[in-house]
Amino acid sequence: MGGLAFGARSFLHDGPDGEVLAWDEYTIGLGGSPRPGYGWGVSYSWSRADEGLASRHERLAMGSIRRSRLFSLGIAWLKDTRVGESMAQADLGIRPFGPRLTLFADATFDRDLRWDHLGTRAWRTGYGIEAHPIRGLAVGAKALNTGEVGVRLSLGAARGSHPGAAVNLDRGGGHGATTYWLETGSPEPDLGLVKSPPRYKEIDLRGPIAYRRYRLFDSRRTLLGTLREIDALAADPGAGGVVLNLSGLAADGAMLWELREQLAGLRASGKKVIVYLDRAGMGQYAFASVADQIWMDPVGELDLRGLVFGRTYLRGALDKLGLGVDEWRFFTYKSAFESLSRESMSAADREQGGALIDDIYEHLAGSVCAARGISREAWDRLVNEQGVLLPREALEAGLVDSLGTFEQARKAARRAAPRATADASSAPLATLFGDPVWEPMAWGDRPQIAVLYALGVCEMEEGIKGRSLAKKIRAAGRDRSVKAIVLRADSPGGDPLPSDLVAREMKEAAKRKPVIVSQGRVAGSGGYWISMYGDSIVASPVTVTGSIGVIGGWIWNQGLGEKLGIAYDHVQRGDHADVGSGMVLPLLGAQIPERALTPRERERMEELIRALYADFVDKVAEGRGLTAEQVDGIGQGRIWSGLRGREIGLVDEIGGLWHSLAIARDAAGIPAGRGIALTEGPSLGLFHFPLPELKLFGVRLGAPRGGGETAAATPPAAAAALELSPAEFEHLRRIALARGLPLLLMEPFEIRDAGQRW
Incomplete structure (x- = not known):
């Protein structure tokens, strides 16, 4: 509920006749922070008490606080609306060496006491110290100007509970009161004396990994959220490691590499990584190879046939349709218009595509061979001679460690032996969010x-x-x-x-x-x-x-209108006003320029x-x-x-x-x-409402997810239909919308690995 809170406390007292008397107080409050380092709050409290104790009260309180790393300054005002009494208080705290040592002082003034008591009863001041000498132990002391002294001690027990006690001495040194409490949910650390068996977190990577999520009705896993989840395990002394389920994982190559780096950092922190997979291509297997132990489903498969770089070329189809194409290519490798102007790769595009896929393949192969202790010759034989490996073949080749279900992998996590070889990682874990204890x-x-x-x-x-x-x-x-x-x-x-x-x-x-x-x-x-x-x-x-x-490039009507029985006519003012104007295709809504450009244009x-x-x-x-x-x-x-x-x-x-x-x-x-x-x-918004999709000529038309968050890949079309990849379709759409203007646009490349688009 944001800054809204409710609290209750109860005190038990010994009555004059030995009976137990109860006094209860309830509080509801609201707070906020207008800017970093500042806070405000307002609360209302009421009480009820057994007969023989102090009368009930109804109190309105408000205050503000200013905090920095070094100091904390707070002021508060309280008024009892039943009796009209009020008081004000100011507190100052200083932490010269961080959160382990706090020096503090406070002052309280009760305006309803007589002014001739100033300095004795109307003003009450105090000062003290609180220290955390070791993890899970807090000790403190406070002295008042009235001569009273209090000391307190708190211990951090298991599961976030903190029992404590405070003893107050009166001005003569006699015992005033002793208070005991049990605090839960405190940020203070525990003593770490209770050692539980190491926990193994289960992370299900099924489905697409996105960058952002809609606020409602969006359960997708995010990249940064997953990276933080792994980082938290490195900082958790009670965590033994992680068990990952890769079944149904959909992530591009860069995301897979980043997650692998994070898991390598987790292993470097002394935690174990267990991976379960059922079907995987080369990219996903390279990701899985970071694990200490890889489990594979007994009916799964590894598709290691390699990587392919390609795209669909539409020049022949455009010629048959009656569309003219003119590619404006003035730079050697800028091949973004090739899919429309050619029927195959240009030499320059083949050169850069080949170099790219070589770099990616070499990186994947090197990662796998280093992690699994496989020679490069053995790896190349698996890729070029077998390609697709059944579970038993993968086990015999040393690509996986065990065959079984995810449940079996989960149960065996504690017994898994750490992998002997280490992976270099660019991901520093357990450092970004500070010391996990203090x-x-x-x-x-x-x-x-x-x-x-x-x-x-x-x-x-x-x-x-x-x-x-x-x-x-x-x-x-x-x-x-x-x-x-x-x-x-x-x-x-x-x-x-x-x-x-x-x-x-x-x-x-x-x-x-x-x-x-x-x-x-x-x-x-x-x-x-x-x-x-x-x-x-x-x-x-x-x-x-x-x-x-x-x-840049140009597509125009070179017979399509005649074939479809569609004509276009116009009037114009300006020698080049008709550039880009032309017939609009029914249903598709695409406008086709009526003519080619003149030499001057x-x-x-x-x-x-x-x-x-x-x-x-x-x-x-x-x-x-x-x-x-x-x-x-x-x-x-x-x-x-x-x-x-x-x-x-x-x-x-x-x-x-x-x-x-x-x-x-x-x-x-x-x-x-x-x-x-x-x-x-920027945020994606509240929720995503997908519009109905129309599929024409094997191309699925629909509204993309906002802000670059694309929906999952569409299912394959019928065998006779031409299915363009999302990248290729988006590329064609951008060219059509540009209407001949220059574009800073890449070619719609697709790298496929076991049928999965990177």
Whole structure:
């Protein structure tokens, strides 16, 4: 319920005749925090008491507090509405060495006492100390100006319970009162004396892994949430490890790599990783190979036939339909229009695609061989001679350790032996959120790191939603409580304008605080444009980055209207006003330009494309500290793997989102051991309401999920239908909407692994 709370307490007293008298109090309160480090609250309390005790009261209280890491200052006012009495109190606390030692003082004034008692009864002051000499032990003492003294001791027992006792002495040194309590839900640590058997958390990775979720009716697992879940296990002394179920997992190659890095970090912290799989391709198996023990379903399969890079070419179909195509390609590797203008790969596209798939394959093979102790020759034989392995074959080849169900894997987790070989990890675990023992007790708001997502095509109102994302970056840059920004870029590019809106705000924010870019599956063309001003660019080995180039093209009616019996006519004012105008196809709603461009019009488009490319190159050179000649040498529209991108200066470090957060933390100067808080945005909204889908010619048309969060892959169409991949269909849609204007768009590549699209 946010800042709304309810509390109750009860006191038992010995009556004059030996009877037990009860006094109960109930409180309801509301509080809030208008800005970091500040808080306010208001409460109403009422009581009931047995006859013979103090009369009942009804009290209204309000107060505020200002807290930082070093000090805490609070003021409060209370009024009893039944009798009209009121009081005010101020408290000051100082922690010169962190949360383990607190020095405090307070003062209370009761305005209804006589003024001639000032300094004795109207004012009451006190001072004291509280210390945590060891984990789970708290001791404290307080002295009042009235001569009274109190001492307290609290112990951290198991399961978050904290029993304690306090003894008060009167001004003469005699016993005043003794209080005992049992506190639950306290952030204070326990003594750690009770050793329970290590716990093994179960993580079900079924279904797609998204970046964000809708607030309602969305149960998808998120990448950052899963990374945090694994990190928490590394910091938990009672955790023995994790058991993962990979059945039905749907994640791209970059996400799989990042999760693998996180699990490698978990293993490095001394925890065990157990993985169960039933069906897996090469990418998912490389992910699973991080485990100490791999279980495979007795009726499962491993598909290790390799990786394939390809796309659908539509030139022949467009010719038959009666559509003319003109590709405006002025840069060697910028092949985004090839699927419409050609019937096969160009030599340049084959070169860059082959290099990309080689890099990814080599990385996957190297990871598996190192983790499983398999020679490269043996691995290549499995891939090229067997391809698909049944469970018994996988066991004999040393690819899995046991055959059985997930339930069997779960029960055997404690008996699993740690794998002898270790994996290097770029993911530092149990450090981002501070010391797990003392940080929860620290005062003040934690320094924030803003995690912002640029997902999908570069457009104004969909995909990255350039206008709203730029506003988010601007707000985070100006917010003093945000110490650094991490932008997750996962975009194939698109429109130059939203790309530059985001890039401008990134550049401005970098003047105020560290700005780190974490590249996901793809960050090319416009996706690289929004990345280029980051203080550091971090990518996975399998990220597709670069594609610094500009593309354009033209499709027009070259007989389609005649075949369909559709005609178009118009009037115009302006020599080129009719460029892009033409018939609208029924049902599809697509407009087909009526004519090809004139030589002068085409010449003008070339001028625009080359000018935009020169601007792109100059900005990348500025952002990356390179010369324009160097950028052009690695540009020309060429795509690169994250590994190659680091070698040529497009990427600074190999890592994932978690590593990017660690870089941002260090760059912001946040001290070691101090925890951070993460804020994410832009949000997806309340819920997603899918619109009905229409399928024509094997292409499924429907509303995409907002902000680049795409729905799961559609099921295969009938064998006779042409099924375009989501990337290919989106690519065609972007070209159609561009109406001949230049685009910062990558080619719609698809890397397939056991039928799964990366």
